[in-house]
Amino acid sequence: MSSVAGPRLSALRFPATPTTPTPDGQRAALLADPGFGRVFSDHVAVASWSAERGWHDDAVRGAEPLVLHPAAAVLHYAQEIFEGLKAYRQPDGSVALFRPDLNAARFARSARRLSLPELPPEDFLTAVTELVRLDAAWVPDPPATLYLRPYTVATEAFLGVRPATEARFAVLASPAGPYFSGREVGLTLWIDPELSRAAPGGTGDAKCGGNYAAGLAAQAVAREHACDQVLFLDAVAHRWLEESGTMNVLLVTADGELVTPPLGTILDGVTRRSVLEIAAGHGLTPVERPVSVEELREGARTGAITEVFAAGTAAVISPIVRFREPAGEFTVGGGEPGPRTLALRAELVDLQFGRVPDPRGWRVPVV
Template identity: 45%
Template structure:
């Protein structure tokens, strides 16, 4: 993206808004979308905001056959004073470029991409919900569009941003979930695409999630792809454990996604002088911590839920209950603090929030 001359075509047929209490994640979309195209030798061009609409692709487009695509997930919040706030959006754009590099895709200009996003939010500002717990979910993504069946990086791409108003993730307060530890399938390995937000990572997780669903579990806890003993992620979230007063989370190792909520949680804990360590964490360690009564809390972190407390693990036929299946004090404090910063009801000592005029 070499310039920010955005052509805007307003939607003449406005979509009907869904009441906040009826919103289903990712089912309702705003009136407009942003698109920019890339051509090898030219760069990014034709930046435009247009009515939300289907995408037309050639049947031989690279994305359809070789999965060359990356995406991000972020949110905009409307505070009580009417200001729209983004939470660390520059980190999302930075991570998107990391994903692009891994998938042999062209990088975006992070600053200009953020400006394009702000312009899109301004056009669809009325879609940012104001009810408690609601937000505008934002999905920037890139797809390879060249009509070519040869196994090589595409020469053309589209960078697109779509937005969706979403309701509160926890309609009745945050509640611990049940987790099945996955021992057969793996999410990623070092050297693979685990550190990129690309579609194949999520497609490969669906089979294990189906098994978990059938057995009454909310999510899968992924172990490493080599020894099948070290914890990596939970579902599509990063994971934390509070063991004997210290918070531990798996260290980034080339297969774990560098979560923005994860990064924020670590900074918050350090700000509060809560001991937090990034290192390898094995299931044997979790079993021993549970056996000795030192497993105080466990929770996943991500954009959608922010904090998702874990109340139960099942591994190799054993059940480990965490904090008697109840949400821990630290999980509550982290959730309330992060959402407070995001919504503007609490002080932001880190400069994480970007306000839109």
């Protein structure tokens, strides 16, 4: 795969052109109960790319409808990538990002896989930072956050199948309510017997829209079985655990291991990585190895597997307490969220919201 980033003269600055802000009272009302992905801040960071000019026209400006030619490549061949990260209000009122360098690097990897222009990681960080600075008033108080959605779409109007020569990058900011409210109950996952998310050699390790479109049918089947999410198995043997729809999956064993499927056809999650890195502090040994559905079923029955949880930016860590499959269902850890899961989540959330020291330098202040 070759990079199609084109000529590059200087780093992008994303200069701000502020628009009339939403009145304070209206913003406060929206921030009181934003839900997820429905409310948007006043501005967007944008940049355009063409094969001749490289990246140009970078700015942070008022959010406006995106005008595309009906032949724009993204509409036909799904040449699109995105990211998801959050800005966290800190105890002193400042705002920090959490390991945004990992999102920036993953965005560049996804671009290479989808033959889109690579946005240099430093430009990705500038775009996100400048947007959060201008829309800092949109960062809610904990436990809510400002969810950030960078994406690149192929905009060239051309119906042939080849990498587009024009693309647009943008970052949206959307205040997001706490994922958890009220009593902790734990998720039920549907182990789908036939639908797969990703195959070896495919795009499973890229964050591209097509992966999610392909996962919607399995998600619908999960809902029909009264499950919260799907647990995808590998596409070849239909035997090995991969990940959930928008989260990586990790297991705690009775002998103190934190086991998770290896990278390859799954997303290299920032939360997954972070949990593996803090595991030792919780008396757990991180292990990346294949886990079969038989091992999961049997381990849940015998108690060799004591806890299972999902990890991702949106929900941080969600306990998984039950699995359903065509043959029946089984629970893990007596159907209750486990102590290791809750302790790992507490540490991560405290790190993100600046409530504990940050020895690894994961918090990046922006305001």
